[in-house]
Structures are given as structure tokens and as C-alpha cells.
Amino acid sequence: MGSSNNNFLILSGAVLAVVLIGAGFYFLSASAGPEDDRSKMTAFDILRTQSLKSEGKCAFCGTLGTNHEHADFKVYLNNEAINFNNPAYFVKSSYVHVESGENPAETGNVIHIHARNRPLWFFFESIGMSFKESCFGFNSQLYCSNSGNKLRLFVNGVENSQLGNYVPKNLDKILVSYGEDSDIGEQLQSITSYSARTALGD
Incomplete structure (x- = not known):
């Protein structure tokens, strides 16, 4: 009888182990x-x-095709806007990118988002720039916040402390600005509103 009980316990333990391992693989997958x-x-x-x-x-990280949204954006370094209407920047990432469009004025002003959870730094890194912590990298030069200049992010007119970690959302108006801490009203006003039109036609 004792031997039968031991065999039963061993068999039960083996079955339980198989079930737990299988559940673990399922959870990970x-x-x-x-x-x-x-x-x-x-x-x-x-x-x-x-x-x-x-x-x-x-x-x-969201997988490709889990999202389809658009956001207007501008980047100013020392009050000079970067022109993203440049084939060198087009569709360097399938997840999040700028692309050429039927409307030349729209090209380079709208970020196309095709996956969830892709932050701004990922987009800028895909086109050879960087946006991490308090520095923005462009043309092999770093623009970092210091006593005289500040790197700032505005989303829909409100300053956002997430900087490069911010994940763009549908119809956002995004401004990245570096320079003296002064009125940036004109920079905010220069952000286009093409994302709403793109969403209707794309």
C-alpha cells in the first residue's frame, strides 16, 4: 500500500510539473x-x-500595425526650424515616421504613427537625431539645457517634462524648442493642423 501511495504521489507531482511548465510557456508567449x-x-x-x-x-513596445495615428510637430533650435521635408528623413522607421504626401506643405510636418508605445526619442533616432534627457542631437551637435538655454517640450500648448520619452498621441501638436527662455508663442503658432486632415484621408 505504501508503495502504491508513493507511486501515486510521484505521478501526481510529474503531472503538476508538466502543467505548470506548459502554463509558464503559454504566459511567456x-x-x-x-x-x-x-x-x-x-x-x-x-x-x-x-x-x-x-x-x-x-x-x-507596440507591434507594427497596432496603431494608425498622426501628430503635427515642429522642432526649433535657437529659433531656427528644422525642415523635415527632406527625403533623407522619409520612412526611416515603419513604426513612426514622416513621409512625402500629396500636399507639399504637409510633408515633413506630420508624424505618422503605426505602433503603440513608440516615444519621440525613437522617432528622432531613426532619422539620425537624438532626444534624450535634457539634450537634442542634430548634425553631430548636442543642444543641452544650461544656464542660458533650455530644451523644452510642449504638447498641445502645455509644457511636458517627459521630453524624449513622450509617446505621441493622435492629433497632438508637438513642439520641441531649444534656446533662451523667452516667449515661444510664435513657435507654437507655427505648428500645422494637417494631422486631422491626414486622419480623414489616410
């Missing part, structure tokens, strides 16, 4: 989410996403 279609990803997307996942920093 479900939490990882579907893989992106690499054929639709840019070289930047593949390399950068792989590095983020290996560092454990991309657990909640």
Missing part, C-alpha cells in the same frame, strides 16, 4: 505578443528593436 513582419520593417527597426529587447527595455 502571450506576454511577448506577436512578432512583427520583418519584410515590412526598415533596417533601423530590426536592429534597434532587437537591441531594445535584448536590454529588456522593449517589453511593452
